[in-house]
Amino acid sequence: MKNTNRHQGVGSAISDEMLHDHNHDGIDRRGFLKCMAWAGTGAFCVIKGGVLNSYSLSGFPFGGHEHKGELSFVQISDSHMGFDKAANPDVVGTLKAAIDKINALPVAPAFILHTGDISHLSKPGEFDTVDQLLKAASTKDIFFVPGEHDVLNDEGKQYLERYGKGTQGAGWYSFDKNGVHFVGLVNVMNLKAGGLGSLGGEQLEWLEKDVKHLSKSTPIVVFAHIPLWSVYPEWGWGTDDSAQALSYLKPFSSVTVLNGHIHQTMQKVEGNVTFHTAQSTAFPQPKPGQAPSPGPMKVPADQLRTLLGITDVNQVHGKHALAVIDSNLG
Amino acid sequence: MQRKNWILSMTVVLLTAFVIGGRVNNTFAATPSDKPASEVAVKIDNFSFSPATITVSAGTTIRWTNRDDIPHTVVSDDKTTFKSKVLDTDEQFTYTFTKPGTYSYFCSIHPKMTAKVVVQ
Numbered sequence: 001m002k003n004t005n006r007h008q009g010v011g012s013a014i015s016d017e018m019l020h021d022h023n024h025d026g027i028d029r030r031g032f033l034k035c036m037a038w039a040g041t042g043a044f045c046v047i048k049g050g051v052l053n054s055y056s057l058s059g060f061p062f063g064g065h066e067h068k069g070e071l072s073f074v075q076i077s078d079s080h081m082g083f084d085k086a087a088n089p090d091v092v093g094t095l096k097a098a099i100d101k102i103n104a105l106p107v108a109p110a111f112i113l114h115t116g117d118i119s120h121l122s123k124p125g126e127f128d129t130v131d132q133l134l135k136a137a138s139t140k141d142i143f144f145v146p147g148e149h150d151v152l153n154d155e156g157k158q159y160l161e162r163y164g165k166g167t168q169g170a171g172w173y174s175f176d177k178n179g180v181h182f183v184g185l186v187n188v189m190n191l192k193a194g195g196l197g198s199l200g201g202e203q204l205e206w207l208e209k210d211v212k213h214l215s216k217s218t219p220i221v222v223f224a225h226i227p228l229w230s231v232y233p234e235w236g237w238g239t240d241d242s243a244q245a246l247s248y249l250k251p252f253s254s255v256t257v258l259n260g261h262i263h264q265t266m267q268k269v270e271g272n273v274t275f276h277t278a279q280s281t282a283f284p285q286p287k288p289g290q291a292p293s294p295g296p297m298k299v300p301a302d303q304l305r306t307l308l309g310i311t312d313v314n315q316v317h318g319k320h321a322l323a324v325i326d327s328n329l330g
Numbered sequence: 331m332q333r334k335n336w337i338l339s340m341t342v343v344l345l346t347a348f349v350i351g352g353r354v355n356n357t358f359a360a361t362p363s364d365k366p367a368s369e370v371a372v373k374i375d376n377f378s379f380s381p382a383t384i385t386v387s388a389g390t391t392i393r394w395t396n397r398d399d400i401p402h403t404v405v406s407d408d409k410t411t412f413k414s415k416v417l418d419t420d421e422q423f424t425y426t427f428t429k430p431g432t433y434s435y436f437c438s439i440h441p442k443m444t445a446k447v448v449v450q
Contacts, residue, residue, distance in 0.1 A: 085399040085419070121401060121418060148439045152401070152416040193407045193436035194444050235377075236442040293377035296399050 077260030078280035082120035087283035087296035115260035116147025116225030197226030197239035232288035279309035306330035379445035
């Protein structure tokens with residue numbers, strides 16, 4: 001399946017920065033979409049069916065534009081260690097390239113979020129390899145949430161043993177950094193026939209309590225594997241009970257939701273909530289509905305790294321919203 | 331009600347006849363009297379089970395084979411009747427259905443993948 005439509009779309013007014021400034025005009029415009037994709041040379045944006053896609057056409061550095069944010073961190077996702085099929089026979093190499101990219105960032109990230117599918121088949125050796133590779137990252141502070149590929153065969157027992165220290169339930173938790181409240185959620189457990197991702201009652205109850213005490217001006221970053229918005233339910237790209245989770249976050253002035261799972265970037269802004277999905281470090285997946293199934297997408301070898309990448313997130317001084325920057329490995 | 335059931339039965343008979351007539355070599359067409367206690371194949375491909383509904387006689391073993399580049403599982407909806415380990419590419423799972431009934435199942439990794447086995 002060759003992706004030929006990647007660069008179609010409308011060239012938008014180019015900004016160096018993708019910054020969803022919810023408070024710019026003081027109006028909550030529900031459903032309002034804004035695309036400002038970081039890129040050294042340009043950005044292409046496609047708005048389709050209420051979903052915004054942005055493609056960065058080049059990687060770092062960004063022409064000397066450096067961030068002087070208060071907090072900078074990186075999201076990586078879907079390393080699928082152990083995957084060895086034609087779509088990418090070298091997932092070790094591309095994860096290494098992602099780590100090189102992180103280490104080359106103009107501002108060293110405070111920490112890394114890994115939004116799941118660390119492994120391909122939940123094999124101990126696969127987790128070991130990722131852990132070993134991540135030791136080369138400039139920051140040793142790494143936070144994980146599981147993908148469905150990390151909890152195969154054992155209901156997530158191994159995942160919890162490796163990454164779940166200090167977490168609740170199936171591995172959910174929260175922490176604070178520089179005044180930003182981070183919440184890691186698990187939506188890959190106890191999936192039901194015909195359903196989507198699932199958070200479950202116990203986790204939802206915990207989330208409600210977790211954010212209740214926070215000041216409404218506290219920026220919140222929620223990260224989970226499967227998108228917490230309805231990207232494409234036909235392919236299972238959504239979470240059944242995400243609306244309830246988001247209802248607890250509605251009172252907050254800045255909420256950023258970071259997901260993986262779909263192996264491509266997508267953004268959507270809804271009120272004060274910015275949704276963003278990250279590229280995989282392993283293999284691309286087709287755009288919603290543009291292939292018979294969401295299986296790994298085979299592209300010419302010289303294009304592969306342009307479809308894989310990392311996401312850099314910055315809290316910019318004086319702004320409530322966070323700047324989310326995608327950078328491919330090309 | 332009786333008439334409605336009769337129409338329904340006839341529809342099922344006609345549809346079954348159509349399927350058997352049209353796809354002679356398909357293992358699906360094996361009738362209970364022909365091949366008791368046989369083995370029937372279900373393919374997992376493009377994130378779907380094929381055929382999505384399969385009718386077999388009691389005692390039939392079904393062999394699922396994963397033809398995708400992505401792992402899948404075969405799990406009954408109740409998660410207890412049958413449950414495969416994760417199946418990587420080309421790996422297989424078999425289960426023998428001894429009792430008549432309808433068994434709905436899914437892939438617990440990609441729960442949008444649903445299918446059923448009807449045992450007569």
